[in-house]
Amino acid sequence: MFAQRFDPTKLAVVDSNEEKPIRKEESPLEKVIPLKRSNEVESEDKSEEEEEEEVYGLQEEEAENDIDMESGMSSYEEARIEEATEKTVSEPVTGKHDSVFSRFQQTISLQDRFKPDDLAQSDEDNMSEVEQRPLEQIPQPAIVRNLATNDNTSFSSDKSTAWMNSTKIYYDNSMIKPYDTYGSLLQPKLLQNIKKYFSQETFPIQTILLDTILPLINFSWSSTKKNFTRRVGDILVNASTGSGKTLAYSIPIIQTLSNRKINKLRCLIIVPTKMLIHQVFETLQKLSSGTSLVISTSKLENSLREEHSRLLQVEPDILIITPGRLVDLLSMKSISLKNLKFLVLDEADRLLNQSFQNWSEELLHSLNNDKSQVDTLPGNVVKMVFSATLTTNTEKLNTLRLYNPKLFLTQSVKLYNLPKKLQETNICIPTAKSLYKPLFLLHLLKKKVQESIDNKILIFVKSNEASLRLATLLSVMAEKFNSSTSLLINSINSNNTKSQNNKIVNEFGQNKGSSMHILITTDLMSRGIDINSITNVINYDLPISSQQYVHRVGRTARANMDGNAINLLVGKGERKFWNQQIDEDLSRDVDGHEVMALESDDPTNEIVVINEDEDSIYKECLFALKSQV
Numbered sequence: 001m002f003a004q005r006f007d008p009t010k011l012a013v014v015d016s017n018e019e020k021p022i023r024k025e026e027s028p029l030e031k032v033i034p035l036k037r038s039n040e041v042e043s044e045d046k047s048e049e050e051e052e053e054e055v056y057g058l059q060e061e062e063a064e065n066d067i068d069m070e071s072g073m074s075s076y077e078e079a080r081i082e083e084a085t086e087k088t089v090s091e092p093v094t095g096k097h098d099s100v101f102s103r104f105q106q107t108i109s110l111q112d113r114f115k116p117d118d119l120a121q122s123d124e125d126n127m128s129e130v131e132q133r134p135l136e137q138i139p140q141p142a143i144v145r146n147l148a149t150n151d152n153t154s155f156s157s158d159k160s161t162a163w164m165n166s167t168k169i170y171y172d173n174s175m176i177k178p179y180d181t182y183g184s185l186l187q188p189k190l191l192q193n194i195k196k197y198f199s200q201e202t203f204p205i206q207t208i209l210l211d212t213i214l215p216l217i218n219f220s221w222s223s224t225k226k227n228f229t230r231r232v233g234d235i236l237v238n239a240s241t242g243s244g245k246t247l248a249y250s251i252p253i254i255q256t257l258s259n260r261k262i263n264k265l266r267c268l269i270i271v272p273t274k275m276l277i278h279q280v281f282e283t284l285q286k287l288s289s290g291t292s293l294v295i296s297t298s299k300l301e302n303s304l305r306e307e308h309s310r311l312l313q314v315e316p317d318i319l320i321i322t323p324g325r326l327v328d329l330l331s332m333k334s335i336s337l338k339n340l341k342f343l344v345l346d347e348a349d350r351l352l353n354q355s356f357q358n359w360s361e362e363l364l365h366s367l368n369n370d371k372s373q374v375d376t377l378p379g380n381v382v383k384m385v386f387s388a389t390l391t392t393n394t395e396k397l398n399t400l401r402l403y404n405p406k407l408f409l410t411q412s413v414k415l416y417n418l419p420k421k422l423q424e425t426n427i428c429i430p431t432a433k434s435l436y437k438p439l440f441l442l443h444l445l446k447k448k449v450q451e452s453i454d455n456k457i458l459i460f461v462k463s464n465e466a467s468l469r470l471a472t473l474l475s476v477m478a479e480k481f482n483s484s485t486s487l488l489i490n491s492i493n494s495n496n497t498k499s500q501n502n503k504i505v506n507e508f509g510q511n512k513g514s515s516m517h518i519l520i521t522t523d524l525m526s527r528g529i530d531i532n533s534i535t536n537v538i539n540y541d542l543p544i545s546s547q548q549y550v551h552r553v554g555r556t557a558r559a560n561m562d563g564n565a566i567n568l569l570v571g572k573g574e575r576k577f578w579n580q581q582i583d584e585d586l587s588r589d590v591d592g593h594e595v596m597a598l599e600s601d602d603p604t605n606e607i608v609v610i611n612e613d614e615d616s617i618y619k620e621c622l623f624a625l626k627s628q629v
């Protein structure tokens with residue numbers, strides 16, 4: 001009945017026989033992946049969603065039969081899960097169920113012991129964690145990639161067929177050109193808006209995409225509206241964080257639709273979080289200014305009924321929406337996909353990992369139904385799949401039933417690319433000194449203040465509780481160590497209401513002032529958030545995967561600007577985890593930076609040196625914290 005017990009002693013040891021460059025600090029160990037790692041990445045997304053609802057308080061603002069927008073579950077499903085959860089928890093456990101129930105509790109507690117508590121999940125997640133599946137083998141982790149070869153398809157063994165069948169189009173960071181070179185391919189008004197609101201020059205991913213598909217789009221749209229989508233084909237983009245993906249997909253869409261005569265829903269843009277809806281909307285509004293295009297967003301604070309009537313009154317050309325709300329609108333026939341030409345999945349790997357309500361199947365089912373009236377052939381919509389950590393090794397891309405896909409990527413040996421102006425630093429703390437980690441963080445922040453008061457720092461921790469606790473302790477320490485004037489410390493956590501958290505994020509984005517602004521948050525801020533002035537990202541707690549690392553550090557060094565990522569690594573275990581489970585997957589641009597490692601026994605490393613006075617003041621702060629949190 002329950003998923004097979006997770007036995008940590010049976011960690012999957014994957015023996016990578018292939019010769020691979022042995023890193024100087026790494027002995028020739030076998031690569032070890034915890035049994036649940038691949039699922040953890042999956043559940044990481046669910047827990048982020050749950051966290052999102054919690055932190056943004058989406059649940060309490062739901063109208064009666066609306067849905068949890070982030071989780072994507074309809075109220076019906078939620079009720080079922082709650083009922084099942086209540087039943088499990090409140091039902092008196094009679095004798096005959098005792099042993100089953102206690103085994104279930106043991107399994108959960110055992111899994112939690114081995115799962116970073118940032119995956120501390122709400123009941124729904126635990127319910128989804130205990131999948132109703134026959135007692136068969138738990139899916140083994142994906143085969144470890146052989147990184148020794150230079151062939152960037154070296155990990156092709158675990159790639160989806162969609163990825164394998166795609167036409168690969170490589171680009172590199174040198175591909176930058178003035179937008180004026182597209183004068184003959186772009187509507188004059190669109191070109192004017194790009195240069196007015198964004199830039200005179202392209203970013204590499206924009207160059208390669210516009211060079212490849214603008215001629216196709218312009219020719220196909222003018223010659224055959226019906227086969228236009230098949231002439232263009234589907235588009236997969238794997239491009240680093242902050243590389244301008246939003247603009248890359250928005251420009252071809254506005255270029256195509258600004259010629260339309262009547263407003264019909266021709267473009268659906270699906271994003272995983274509420275914050276991203278607003279960000280994409282702003283980009284499209286700027287690009288389409290001066291046109292009659294109708295761009296709508298799914299207002300998550302509106303009730304489903306209001307949204308339904310609004311969409312029936314005015315059909316938008318472009319709708320930006322989260323998966324959960326999309327499924328409900330489709331089931332209520334609030335929108336028709338009959339005229340759809342573009343389907344965009346932004347942060348696609350995160351979206352495809354969101355399994356709630358099986359949104360992708362629901363979407364494709366509705367698309368086939370609605371399209372059956374006008375075009376039943378494959379390739380009747382241009383699907384655009386974008387991410388900095390695009391899923392390569394799951395069947396999830398196949399569920400999209402891609403048509404003649406083009407895959408845009410850079411030549412890199414590893415799985416993910418980091419922004420080329422990102423400087424990473426590892427601060428290695430011996431386990432014996434881990435008690436002083438908050439004090440080392442204060443030393444680091446004071447050092448950043450000395451470098452520049454304009455520093456804006458995002459600190460990632462593993463859970464809501466850690467965010468609240470660290471913010472409180474830091475504030476106490478800043479006062480005791482006379483640094484409170486120069487540090488403005490805020491935290492995103494579930495103790496705040498949704499509007500308080502939104503206000504904190506907005507202030508952090510606009511912060512101008514005499515003190516350095518510090519925001520402590522969990523991974524809900526790691527996806528797509530575009531605050532270009534973040535100068536430093538500090539991983540106070542390590543992320544649980546290289547994918548999460550890429551999105552966290554991608555909050556800085558955006559749009560070709562400089563940025564710093566600092567990782568606090570406690571003990572040999574975290575150093576090994578960083579080397580083997582994070583660093584192994586990362587490509588750094590040829591003219592990018594090398595990772596710096598500050599060793600705690602390095603006398604010049606003032607961050608981890610403590611004098612006696614500091615020691616006693618710090619202990620006073622810990623004591624004071626006990627009374628506050």
Ligand SMILES: Nc1ncnc2c1ncn2[C@@H]1O[C@H](COP(=O)(O)OP(=O)(O)OP(=O)(O)O)[C@@H](O)[C@H]1O
Pocket residue numbers: 198199200201202203206239240241242243244245246247387388527528529530532554558559
């Ligand atoms: N050609 C350009 N020149 C200068 N800035 C640009 C250009 N294109 C986009 N930008 C800016 O770069 C920033 C990052 O863009 P965007 O958010 O689209 O990146 P992204 O690749 O989607 O990042 P993430 O993967 O984190 O979502 C935005 O502020 C955007 O306005």
